[in-house]
Amino acid sequence: xxxxxxxxxxxxxxxxxxxxxxxxxxxxxxxxxxxxxxxxxxxxxxxxxxxxxxxxxxxxxxxxxxxxxxxxxxxxxxxxxxxxxxxxxxxxxxxxxxxxxxxxxxxxxxxxxxxxxxxxxxxxxxxxxxxxxxxxxxxxxxxxxxxxxxxxxxxxxxxxxxxxxxxxxxxxxxxxxxxxxxxxxxxxxxxxx
Amino acid sequence: xxxxxxxxxxxxxxxxxxxxxxxxxxxxxxxxxxxxxxxxxxxxxxxxxxxxxxxxxxxxxxxxxxxxxxxxxxxxxxxxxxxxxxxxxxxxxxxxxxxxxxxxxxxxxxxxxxxxxxxxxxxxxxxxxxxxxxxxxxxxxxxxxxxxxxxxxxxxxxxxxxxxxxxxxxxxxxxxxxxxxxxxxxxxxxxxxxxxxxxxxxxxxxxxxxxxxxxxxxxxxxxxxxxxxxxxxxxxxxxxxxxxxxxxxxxxxxxxxxxxxxxxxxxxxxxxxxxxxxxxxxxxxxxxxxxxxxxxxxxxxxxxxxxxxxxxxxxxxxxxxxxxxxxxxxxxxxxxxxxxxxxxxxxxxxxxxxxxxxxxxxxxxxxxxxxxxxxxxxxxxxxxxxxxxxxx
Numbered sequence: 001x002x003x004x005x006x007x008x009x010x011x012x013x014x015x016x017x018x019x020x021x022x023x024x025x026x027x028x029x030x031x032x033x034x035x036x037x038x039x040x041x042x043x044x045x046x047x048x049x050x051x052x053x054x055x056x057x058x059x060x061x062x063x064x065x066x067x068x069x070x071x072x073x074x075x076x077x078x079x080x081x082x083x084x085x086x087x088x089x090x091x092x093x094x095x096x097x098x099x100x101x102x103x104x105x106x107x108x109x110x111x112x113x114x115x116x117x118x119x120x121x122x123x124x125x126x127x128x129x130x131x132x133x134x135x136x137x138x139x140x141x142x143x144x145x146x147x148x149x150x151x152x153x154x155x156x157x158x159x160x161x162x163x164x165x166x167x168x169x170x171x172x173x174x175x176x177x178x179x180x181x182x183x184x185x186x187x188x189x190x191x192x193x
Numbered sequence: 194x195x196x197x198x199x200x201x202x203x204x205x206x207x208x209x210x211x212x213x214x215x216x217x218x219x220x221x222x223x224x225x226x227x228x229x230x231x232x233x234x235x236x237x238x239x240x241x242x243x244x245x246x247x248x249x250x251x252x253x254x255x256x257x258x259x260x261x262x263x264x265x266x267x268x269x270x271x272x273x274x275x276x277x278x279x280x281x282x283x284x285x286x287x288x289x290x291x292x293x294x295x296x297x298x299x300x301x302x303x304x305x306x307x308x309x310x311x312x313x314x315x316x317x318x319x320x321x322x323x324x325x326x327x328x329x330x331x332x333x334x335x336x337x338x339x340x341x342x343x344x345x346x347x348x349x350x351x352x353x354x355x356x357x358x359x360x361x362x363x364x365x366x367x368x369x370x371x372x373x374x375x376x377x378x379x380x381x382x383x384x385x386x387x388x389x390x391x392x393x394x395x396x397x398x399x400x401x402x403x404x405x406x407x408x409x410x411x412x413x414x415x416x417x418x419x420x421x422x423x424x425x426x427x428x429x430x431x432x433x434x435x436x437x438x439x440x441x442x443x444x445x446x447x448x449x450x451x452x453x454x455x456x457x458x459x460x461x462x463x464x465x466x467x468x469x470x471x472x473x474x475x476x477x478x479x480x481x482x483x484x485x486x487x488x489x490x491x492x493x494x495x496x497x498x499x500x501x502x503x504x505x506x507x508x509x510x511x512x513x514x515x516x517x518x519x520x521x522x523x524x525x526x527x528x529x530x531x532x533x534x535x536x537x538x539x540x541x542x543x544x545x546x547x548x549x550x551x552x553x554x555x556x557x558x559x560x561x562x563x564x565x566x567x568x569x570x571x572x573x574x575x576x577x578x579x580x581x582x583x584x585x
Contacts, residue, residue, distance in 0.1 A: 013343035017341075018343035018345070019357065022314070041284070050290040
């Protein structure tokens with residue numbers, strides 16, 4: 001009986017009762033929003049700033065994907081002998097081959113790495129050695145223009161870079177050839193494989 | 194290393210910094226401004242009726258609000274899919290913060306959502322009361338809830354509603370502008386990217402938002418009416434179409450102004466932007482966005498708006514034009530978002546972007562995401578009748 005009359009009172013509608021109820025509804029929504037923030041916002045959110053504090057730790061603990069050249073050379077003895085003596089000794093193996101952890105896990109091979117062949121090698125070399133890259137000091141990472149570089153050497157312009165440059169020690173065979181042909185470098189140039 | 198390892202690197206030109214090689218903001222970030230743009234544009238249509246009293250737009254005034262709401266419900270989803278957590282797409286409303294332009298969007302988004310929902314409830318109230326009386330079971334409960342248990346539709350009450358509606362629509366306009374202007378601002382504020390960082394960006398985004406919103410409404414209005422074999426209100430279509438023409442002309446002017454003024458001024462980095470538009474973006478910018486989807490519609494506008502055309506042909510023409518403009522805006526978003534990232538910060542090289550079908554942010558995901566608003570709209574339509582009856 002009592003409840004009935006309360007209900008009737010509540011459901012009685014004046015010309016503006018829906019507006020009042022909507023305002024109450026908005027307040028409820030605000031409370032609801034606040035409550036859901038408490039419930040749904042991740043635990044460490046806001047501890048340090050407007051972000052999840054734990055995210056820092058998680059990022060720091062991400063599994064690494066890349067390693068050093070040193071790590072590759074423990075297994076790849078042949079490349080070790082060549083690479084360390086060549087002009088590419090400072091270049092990362094992973095730049096040309098891909099990430100260590102795509103290849104090795106717990107000292108075991110788990111995947112094959114990318115090995116560029118033929119035409120792809122040219123694209124790879126030109127990523128660093130293209131004359132178009134004008135931002136470089138000319139004496140640091142030397143650049144060549146194509147097809148001039150191949151024309152100068154009097155070969156067909158379809159030659160790929162690795163036909164003359166051994167990829168892991170680019171000047172090794174070039175210098176060898178020079179020695180066999182007794183070509184002297186200009187005095188300031190120090191021969192280096 | 195994606196690009197490197199699948200050999201696609203051949204079209205990467207000149208010198209691209211390693212961290213610029215991969216396009217990080219891909220299709221999801223294209224969809225995000227596209228969807229919010231449709232929200233803002235659709236809202237403008239209903240405001241033209243409710244605030245500026247353009248009577249001819251009455252038939253679509255209610256529908257455009259529902260259309261806006263359906264898209265608003267999905268607006269943040271692409272962003273959060275991009276971040277890998279679609280389930281958190283509503284979280285930005287409970288954790289807004291003025292400390293970042295991105296988190297600040299939470300305020301705008303939440304407030305705009307509330308205004309939109311309230312406006313729909315007030316506008317539909319007489320209809321909801323009527324439906325409440327005529328329904329039973331679950332539907333009746335829903336209608337009781339939506340009309341806040343009040344069945345009072347006396348003139349006094351409706352007059353009050355009218356005032357509130359006007360107020361909501363009026364504050365809705367700046368909010369819709371803010372909603373989408375903000376999206377343009379996010380891009381325009383990226384100083385390091387010469388195609389993005391221009392104060393014109395919010396303006397262009399806003400205008401193209403209106404274009405996509407109005408086009409979407411025209412197209413859906415005609416399609417649903419045809420599907421239900423109901424009569425079309427030609428007056429309404431004509432008015433919408435004329436507004437569309439107006440917005441589009443200004444929009445396209447600004448888009449071209451941006452390109453040509455930089456080109457004339459030879460402003461810093463223009464050589465990069467020029468190379469971008471004439472190189473990797475040649476097809477998607479000049480051929481698609483500018484020629485097929487802008488110049489062609491301009492001629493269609495000229496033909497349809499300025500000459501006398503038979504009604505059936507006119508309706509077909511508006512459908513084609515609206516469809517083309519929806520694509521224009523999509524291409525524009527694509528060229529801005531993805532195009533802008535094809536330039537390396539080296540200012541000397543371009544990378545490339547290959548959409549994938551089955552990627553997390555691939556074409557399939559994009560299609561699913563774009564159909565979600567329509568599914569939401571379908572269910573909204575079960576509760577709120579889209580179209581007015583003759584008597585209303």
